[in-house]
Amino acid sequence: MIELSHIVKKFGDHTVLDDVSITFAEGSVTALIGPSGGGKSTLLRCINLLETPTSGTVQIGEERIEFHPGRKVGWAAIQKLRRKTGMVFQNFQLFPHRTAIENVSESLTTVLKWPKERARQRALELLEKVGLAHKADAWPATLSGGQQQRVAIARALAPSPEVLLCDEPTSALDPELAGEVVEVLAQLAREGTTMVIATHDLRLASTIAQEAVFLDAGIVVEKGPSRALFGDPQRERTRRFIATLIQKPAEQEGSGI
């Protein structure tokens, strides 16, 4: 279980997250939705501490860190918590100087000190899972965006994290390539991977996530089962936002030549 309580994040005077408390159950898939700048990405990055919360508590499993303004938390504690998470980035961020399989096995050999052969074996299994075993020795620059993101998913899963954090995993991809990434994430969801996905992609959010959280201006406006939140939002703010999400794909279809 992941528990965020009373998370506040300030950049200077600007409050990006204002007292956010959310619990993510084990095996659940949660979509974080909301307008750009609403705090989705920051919230996601507070879970693996790429951003340090100004105050609040982050707990993953038994590991728990309390943050207080002006007090620094040690690297060791941060890493301990971070190693329970995996992350998928909007623009993939594969290591360009490593082949697909080396990208996946990097955490196993460098961080977990696995023997090379065992790491390679696990990396190959993961590449197979995302349908890219045949690209194991390819350089990232030679892969399509969708393929790169699938390798990135395999890389994030390699050290068996307790939660997979996805930051706009499909928004840098055209709809067709986004489709193959959604498929892989859906497969992971069916297998019971705990996921938190910040996204604008309604298809991704509605097909995969059971839970949804609507964040705006650093505040949780509404949360609940995704079907209810998308189908029958209670708040006017949520309703307006969801209407824009539904409109967008229609516009895209219309704009084709």
Added chain:
Amino acid sequence: MPHWLQLMLDSLGPLLWAALAFTIPLTLLSFVFGLALGLISALIRLFGPRPLAAVVRFYVWIIRGTPLLVQLFLIFYGLPSAGILLDAFPAALIGFTLNIGAYSSEIIRAAISSVAKGQWEASFSIGMSWSQTMRRTILPQAARVAVPPLSNTFISLVKDTSLAAAITVPELFQAAQRIVAVTYEPLILYIEAALIYLAISSILSALQARLELRLGRYGGFMEARA
């Protein structure tokens, strides 16, 4: 056999010996030490505490803003007045090392900064520590950016070692000067010395091209052209 050819052949031995015994060791040693100094300086400027970064900035400012020849004279002829007496070769080695350190620190700093911030985050996200990230993710990508300008520095260094002649290091250029002093054939001897410098630089340029190709093999933002 024409006189000039005879002269060149006769002096080839001493000149090559001077290159092998002094020019090349001086170049290699000061480049290796200078690169280490440059890497440390770059890391301090990028990540070190402010006062230390200021010291490094001061060092780079002094070295880049003063002539190499003046620096060598200061070390070899000046320092004895302050009680520090150095042999010619170590004095030259220190001078060139400081020089390479300053120039390469700027190159390395820029190369490290050129690696996308997302690469740090991706490395952290899979559990890597700061030093693992630096070693395994950042430096290999920075190397690709740094190799062309560093090779430039290296080739300049080969030629700059001729300045060590002025502080009595018996390297290639000084060996040529000595032969000129007895044969009075400056044109021929200095052409010969120049050709040897040219040969060394050409070999280095070829090695640089191979290294760039290897570092560029993963493709991407600078497509390597075979």
